[in-house]
Structures are given as C-alpha cells and as structure tokens.
Amino acid sequence: MTLTLGTGIGGAIVMDGRVERGQHGMAGEFGHMIMVPHGRRCECGNRGCWEQYASGNVLQREGQALARAGGPLRPNSNGGARGDQRQSAGLSSPKRGSRVTQPPKSSLAEVGRWLGLGLANLAAALDPGCIVIGGGVIAAGDLILDPAREEMARNLPGRGHRPLAPIVAAELGPRAGLIGAADLARRDF
Numbered sequence: 001m002t003l004t005l006g007t008g009i010g011g012a013i014v015m016d017g018r019v020e021r022g023q024h025g026m027a028g029e030f031g032h033m034i035m036v037p038h039g040r041r042c043e044c045g046n047r048g049c050w051e052q053y054a055s056g057n058v059l060q061r062e063g064q065a066l067a068r069a070g071g072p073l074r075p076n077s078n079g080g081a082r083g084d085q086r087q088s089a090g091l092s093s094p095k096r097g098s099r100v101t102q103p104p105k106s107s108l109a110e111v112g113r114w115l116g117l118g119l120a121n122l123a124a125a126l127d128p129g130c131i132v133i134g135g136g137v138i139a140a141g142d143l144i145l146d147p148a149r150e151e152m153a154r155n156l157p158g159r160g161h162r163p164l165a166p167i168v169a170a171e172l173g174p175r176a177g178l179i180g181a182a183d184l185a186r187r188d189f
C-alpha cells in the first residue's frame with residue numbers, strides 16, 4: 001500500500017505487484033475518507049476528509065497562520081500539538097503558494113499523528129504488508145513517520161497480537177509518481 005502526501009493524499013493498493021484499481025477505477029482515494037464528522041471543508045465537497053488533517057496543505061495553512069500571528073508557535077487548544085516553542089525557531093514565513101520548507105516540528109508531529117490514525121483504519125481494512133509514504137511532505141522523514149508509527153500502533157485493532165506493517169519512506173523521492181506512471185504504462189498497455 002502506498003500513499004503520497006502532497007497538497008492532498010494520494011493512494012494506491014498494490015497486490016501481487018499490480019495496482020488494485022477497484023470495480024470502477026477509483027480504488028485508493030484514501031484522502032477523502034471522512035475522519036472528522038462535520039470537520040474541515042474539503043475540495044471534494046465533503047467535510048472532515050483525511051487529507052484536510054494529514055497533508056502538505058495542513059502544514060502550509062498552519063505556517064501561514066503562524067506567520068500572520070507573527071509570533072512563535074503556540075500549542076494548539078486541543079493539546080494535539082505537544083508544542084515546544086523552541087522548536088519553532090526555524091520557522092520561515094511561507095509565501096502564498098510556495099512550499100513550506102521549514103514547518104514547525106510540532107506541526108509535523110500533528111500531521112504524523114493524523115497520518116497514523118488513518119493508517120490504522122486502512123491497516124484494519126486491508127492488512128497491508130508494507131506502507132510506503134511518498135510525496136513532498138515526506139522530506140521531513142521521521143519527524144512525520146515516527147508519530148505516524150506510534151499512532152498507528154496505538155489504534156490498530158488487535159494491536160499487540162498482530163504484526164505491524166512497517167511504514168517506510170518512498171525511495172524514489174518526488175519523481176516516484178512519474179516513474180510509477182511510466183512503469184504502469186509499460187506494463188499494462
């Protein structure tokens with residue numbers, strides 16, 4: 001199973017080396033699983049979609065909010081971001097439309113925890129052997145993946161009595177989608 005964390009969340013289920021497309025070619029739309037009823041509005045028209053909580057857009061939105069606030073990171077009100085104000089020292093002020101290259105670590109951890117929660121659901125449904133995470137956001141590496149691993153382990157049904165699928169970073173970097181599409185075309189057409 002693979003996910004790409006960019007402006008949203010892309011996904012694919014790979015079984016026996018082949019992409020599982022579903023009955024109507026729509027399999028893998030993980031980013032639009034509703035994680036929070038009546039939550040943040042999503043471009044798809046629903047509210048509370050996973051990608052509104054665990055994607056690069058979230059980091060950009062938080063970075064912009066912090067930049068507008070003009071101050072150091074403040075722990076958020078739900079306690080989810082176990083904020084350390086010292087960690088915000090490297091926060092840059094993102095320009096609209098630009099990539100956030102230095103989001104605060106507590107924001108990365110928050111995205112990681114949302115990522116892990118969704119992965120626990122997916123693992124419950126699909127029992128994957130491995131979860132590969134790609135996309136631009138994954139440049140943050142274990143700052144996102146470690147909280148994701150912890151959150152998945154904490155929420156997986158049957159935890160402690162079943163293997164935990166490893167969560168690993170995609171090896172091909174930002175070009176993975178391009179290379180994968182070319183490989184798919186080479187195999188299937």
Ligand SMILES: [Zn+2]
Pocket residue numbers: 031032042043044045046049
């Ligand atoms: Zn959506």
